[in-house]
Amino acid sequence: MRRSTSKEAPMESKHEKQHPHADVDVQTHGNEFDVYGDEDSAEIKYRTMVWWKAAALMLAETVSLGILSIPSAFASVGMVAGIFLVIGLGTIATATGYMIGTFKLRYPHVHNMADAGEILAGPIGREVLGAAQVVFMTFVCGSHVLTGLIAFDTITAGASCSVLWAAVAAIICLVLTIPRTLNGISYMSVVSFISIASAVLITMIGVGVAGHKGGVKVSANLSFASGFLAVTDIIFAYAGHVGFFTFIAEMKEPKDFAKALYMLQIADTTLYLIVGIVVYAYTGAETVSPALGNTGTLLRKISYGIALPTIIIAGVINGHVCAKLVFIRIFRRNGVHSRHMTSHSWTGWLTWTAICVAIWAMAFVIAEVIPFFNDLLGVISAIFASWFTYGISGIFWFHLTPSSERWTTWRQKLKTLFWGWIIVMGAFIMVAGLYASINSIIDGTPTSASSKRAIRLTVCRYRIPFWGIPLTIHLQGHGSRMISRSTQKNRTDSGALYTTRKTTTMTTM
Numbered sequence: 001m002r003r004s005t006s007k008e009a010p011m012e013s014k015h016e017k018q019h020p021h022a023d024v025d026v027q028t029h030g031n032e033f034d035v036y037g038d039e040d041s042a043e044i045k046y047r048t049m050v051w052w053k054a055a056a057l058m059l060a061e062t063v064s065l066g067i068l069s070i071p072s073a074f075a076s077v078g079m080v081a082g083i084f085l086v087i088g089l090g091t092i093a094t095a096t097g098y099m100i101g102t103f104k105l106r107y108p109h110v111h112n113m114a115d116a117g118e119i120l121a122g123p124i125g126r127e128v129l130g131a132a133q134v135v136f137m138t139f140v141c142g143s144h145v146l147t148g149l150i151a152f153d154t155i156t157a158g159a160s161c162s163v164l165w166a167a168v169a170a171i172i173c174l175v176l177t178i179p180r181t182l183n184g185i186s187y188m189s190v191v192s193f194i195s196i197a198s199a200v201l202i203t204m205i206g207v208g209v210a211g212h213k214g215g216v217k218v219s220a221n222l223s224f225a226s227g228f229l230a231v232t233d234i235i236f237a238y239a240g241h242v243g244f245f246t247f248i249a250e251m252k253e254p255k256d257f258a259k260a261l262y263m264l265q266i267a268d269t270t271l272y273l274i275v276g277i278v279v280y281a282y283t284g285a286e287t288v289s290p291a292l293g294n295t296g297t298l299l300r301k302i303s304y305g306i307a308l309p310t311i312i313i314a315g316v317i318n319g320h321v322c323a324k325l326v327f328i329r330i331f332r333r334n335g336v337h338s339r340h341m342t343s344h345s346w347t348g349w350l351t352w353t354a355i356c357v358a359i360w361a362m363a364f365v366i367a368e369v370i371p372f373f374n375d376l377l378g379v380i381s382a383i384f385a386s387w388f389t390y391g392i393s394g395i396f397w398f399h400l401t402p403s404s405e406r407w408t409t410w411r412q413k414l415k416t417l418f419w420g421w422i423i424v425m426g427a428f429i430m431v432a433g434l435y436a437s438i439n440s441i442i443d444g445t446p447t448s449a450s451s452k453r454a455i456r457l458t459v460c461r462y463r464i465p466f467w468g469i470p471l472t473i474h475l476q477g478h479g480s481r482m483i484s485r486s487t488q489k490n491r492t493d494s495g496a497l498y499t500t501r502k503t504t505t506m507t508t509m
Contacts, residue, residue, distance in 0.1 A: 035111040035249045035328070035337075042342035046181050046250045053186035054247050055260035057317055058240055060192035063268050064314030065143055066237025067200060070272050071279035072289035076222065076230035082276055085234050090269035093238040094261065096393035096422065100244045101257040103396040111249045112325040113242065113388065120399055129392075130325065133242055136384035137322035138359055140239075142366030143380070144315030145169045147290065149367060151304040151311055154293075163368060169312070170364040176316040177323065177356045182250045185317060192313035199292060199307035200275050206295030206303070207282040225436040232381040232433040233289075237272060239385035240264070241393075243321040319363070323355045379441075382433025391426015394419040 039045045049057075074082035103116065110116050114130030121128075148169025149162055156165075179185060207213075222230075248254045280287055283294050292303040330351060331338040340348035397419040398406075406416040 035109055035332075036342060039342065043344050044180055044342050046183075046342075047252055048181065048183040049186060049247075049251045051251065051253070051256035051259045052263070053183065053189075054251050054257065055263040056189035056193065057182060057186050057247055058244070058260060058264045059267055060189035060310065060314050061243055061317045061321075062238065062240035062264060063271060064192065064196055064310045065140075065147060066239070066268070067196060067271055067275055068147070068290035068292065069233040070237060070276040071283070071287045071291045071294065073230040073233040074276045074280040075283075075285060075287035077227060079277070079280065082234075082280070083273065085231060086237075086269060086272045086276060089234055089238055090265055090272070092422070092425075093241070093389055094265040096390055097241055097244060097261045097265070098258060099393040099396050099419075100241060101248060101254075101261065103400065104245055104248045104257070105254060106400060108254070110245055111328050112245050112321075113392075114325060114329065116245065116392075116396070120395060130329065132384060133325060133388070134322055136242060136380060136388065137318050137325075138362050139366060139380040139384075140318045141173070141315055141322065141359060141363035144173065144311055144318070145360075145363050145367035147311050148172075148308070148315070150290065151308050154304045155301050157301075166364055166367045169315075170360045170367070172312055173315045173319055173363075174356055174360040176312065177319045177360070178353060179320075180352060182247065182317075182320065185313075185320060188309075188313045189317065192310040195306055195309035195313075197271070199303045199310070200271070202299060202303050202306065203292050203295055204275065204278045206299040207279055210282070210296065212281075213283050213286045224432075225439045228432050228436040229440055232385075232429075232437065234272075235385055235389065235429060235433070236381040237268070239381060239389050242384070242388040243318070246321045246324055315363075319356065319359050322359055323352065326355045327352055379434070379437045382430055382437050386426045386429035386433060390429065391423050394422035394426065397422075 036042070036046045039047060070082075070086070073085075077085065104110055107115075107119060110119070112130070113133040114126045117125030117127075117129030119125075145166050149166040152165035152168060153162055176185075176188070244257075247260075248257050251257065251260075275291065279291055279294055286294075288294055292307060293300055295303060328337075328341070331341040331348070339345065340351070397415070401412075401415075405412060407413055
């Protein structure tokens with residue numbers, strides 16, 4: 001277990017092993033065992049956020065993409081099941097989020113899931129959970145690049161190659177990820193929330209003005225794979241827990257995390273219900289994902305334009321948390337952090353920038369490899385969000401609660417059964433969700449009602465200058481029949497880059 005160099009650290013570590021269920025308020029006012037140590041003389045101070053800024057970060061991180069898939073989930077499972085899932089999963093996510101906060105207060109040195117994994121299972125746990133968090137958050141960054149691509153392409157009516165728009169989104173996110181602390185990004189989070197709230201409001205007004213397009217199902221008769229794929233979209237909408245440790249680590253008062261959590265859960269559950277019910281009630285079976293595509297052409301462009309800040313900023317938050325994990329891992333060893341972690345040194349800044357570049361480069365590749373929004377959400381939700389949002393909190397509870405205390409009273413028995421069920425729930429969501437997502441990708445089964453609309457994809461062929469090596473990037477749809485194709489060849493003024501644009505209109509069978 002990693003601790004600071006304080007002389008009291010070994011004694012405290014021993015005390016924790018003897019009393020794992022000690023009062024969670026222990027050490028919340030001191031910095032002896034915290035992630036960043038004593039910041040009085042530090043050039044870069046990390047613990048500067050008040051609770052409402054943390055809430056803004058959490059809200060921007062969680063709501064941005066999650067809310068865009070809620071109406072299509074309602075269209076898949078029906079109105080009643082959709083409402084039940086949003087409220088039920090939101091309530092459970094509140095309990096599991098609170099447990100993450102409790103675990104952080106008990107172990108103030110925990111900065112990320114890797115640190116938590118080390119406490120649970122030693123070095124192996126550290127490596128497994130650390131790698132899982134990096135992979136998960138990189139895929140989330142990829143989903144933001146993909147959504148940014150969709151937004152730019154919609155706004156410009158396909159005026160340029162989709163690869164170009166993905167690169168633009170990735171570069172903007174990279175630049176905004178460079179600040180080293182979350183406090184500065186928290187101000188952008190307020191803009192992000194206003195952005196997504198305004199965008200979905202315009203969408204709801206647009207579908208309301210257009211009138212009812214289809215019938216609304218109270219319930220649905222679906223196969224297991226199709227139904228559970230829609231459930232993973234709702235699970236993803238609450239998948240912000242993976243960054244909670246990092247948010248708490250940069251709060252002035254970690255014990256105020258509960259306030260931020262309650263504000264987050266009330267706000268996102270309310271928004272999901274309103275948007276899901278209103279959009280689905282008016283669009284019915286014609287509901288598409290992302291939700292901003294449910295209006296006419298003009299309003300769709302306006303909605304995506306207004307939503308661009310939240311698409312970018314939420315991606316920045318996820319990229320920052322991911323980069324911070326790697327950064328802390330490099331400059332903190334055995335509880336001792338390097339001066340580069342809290343100073344404006346060349347080594348510190350070059351390392352941080354290199355990490356950010358690597359993350360967004362991988363996110364760009366992911367956005368181009370997996371072109372379907374709901375499939376992407378389904379896969380990453382099944383593998384990672386199932387544990388980070390739900391299952392692992394049950395493991396935290398069992399770690400904090402000695403076996404001798406789990407069955408002493410009826411209340412403790414209920415807690416033991418509940419948190420045991422949470423672990424089983426996380427495992428089930430992972431297996432079932434992964435099966436449903438992979439089955440959908442292999443069979444080419446549409447993941448939402450958007451399959452009934454025409455899909456326009458742009459495919460680009462580049463010739464690398466000097467070497468003359470052709471590089472072809474294909475965006476392909478499974479289970480589709482090609483209707484028409486137009487080809488246009490252009491040559492740049494320099495003569496070094498040849499571009500072939502193929503615009504293909506397809507309708508899914």
